[in-house]
Amino acid sequence: MTPKPILAAFGQALAEAWAGGAGALLPLGFFAGAAVLVPLGIGTDPDTLRAVGPGILWVALALSSLVTLERIFQADTEDGTLDLWLQTEAPASAIAAAKTMAHFLTAGLPLALLSPLLSLMFLADADATLLVHAAYYAIGGLAFYFWGGVGAALSATVRRGGLLISLIALPLYVPTAIFGALAMTDAPGSQSAPLLLAASALFALAAAPFAMAAALRLAAD
């Protein structure tokens, strides 16, 4: 087995992210837009905003992942690239993992990097915890994008599959969202939450590629 097809899949997904107009800026726009709607909806009381800020960003991150994931396997299915990926000697799970990882790096990681700025808009104190929280968003985002990738692969042949992805993937996001939100509070039991958050991301990394591979073989038939 040579790593070449895997690297090619990774490179293709990176290139796709920047193609087509705004490219990687779109997820950022969606993430920020979803978050800044909240103060308009719930009012501008500083204590309330400070309390809900981290949770709002988790929700916005989950929604952003769902919105951007729709196309990652669909385009390959439509133009036949998927058949070529499956004919290479590289395992389909590795191809799927490479594509999802590239997609996370271009569409998910920037959201985590933007999160300190949005946290300030939710009146968080400007200190080092913002960077720690950004790291949590990055780790949680990894789990979101991999489970969301399973939904994307399963609905790769479905027209207008975006809504389907949401219904499939949201229950799978639950543990990560809970651990992530818990890690940002000082509630009892929150000391171990960062480790559990990392564990849920590792679990997604380990399990999701095999489900994606099975779903992509189905899409290619």
Add this chain to the structure above:
Amino acid sequence: MFSWFANPSRFMNLSNWLAPACYAAGTLLIAWGLWQGLWIVPKDDYQGGDIMRVMFVHVPSAWLAMASYSAMAAMSFVWFIWRHEVADVAAKAIAPLGALWTALALATGAIWGKPTWGTWWQWDDARLMSVLFMFFLFLGYIALRAAMDTRQQAARAGAILAMVGAINVPLIHYSVDLFTSLHQDASVVTADGPKMAAVYLWPLLSSALGHSFLFAALVQTQMRTEIRERRTARIRADLMAGG
């Protein structure tokens, strides 16, 4: 053992008498459990007085919510590994019924919760949340199958999703368990044997068993319909091809 059940004709012969038997057993057990539960047993003021009688529907439906998802995942696994078509027919039939009983568990839980806890819905209750997410897993499964073009695609996509969901269920349950809980602790099955007074236990067990039989009967009816539909489709295709 799976292969023995994999033959659709054998399944049709078996369910021909087993389904009516399950309907009869389910109806009788539920009727006795409800009669005992609603009229005979004394009310328990600690659990909110007369409203605790909803337990005789709530606990069996919660138990069936868990059991039906496990059954659907197991059937999906059998189909995915051995490609036994009857297993796929079973998984397809279980999904909407499982969703129905899961919704029933949520609804009766809310009805019980309002007078005892003072609220319809309790976000920091672990079991409530687990059942809610199981409901969403069922909905996703049904929607995914419906979106696929062919029966074979629907079976494969559904099996993958059911198995992915099954490996996540323990994780979901553990994560929501981290929240504090208002729910009373599990009291039917404990290490020291049942804690519940026998006067409640027997009607409850009868009701739970009855719901299980009724569920099995409805699944068999659905499966029989599905198998007949597939046979009809094949006959029609043969007629079209042969003229």
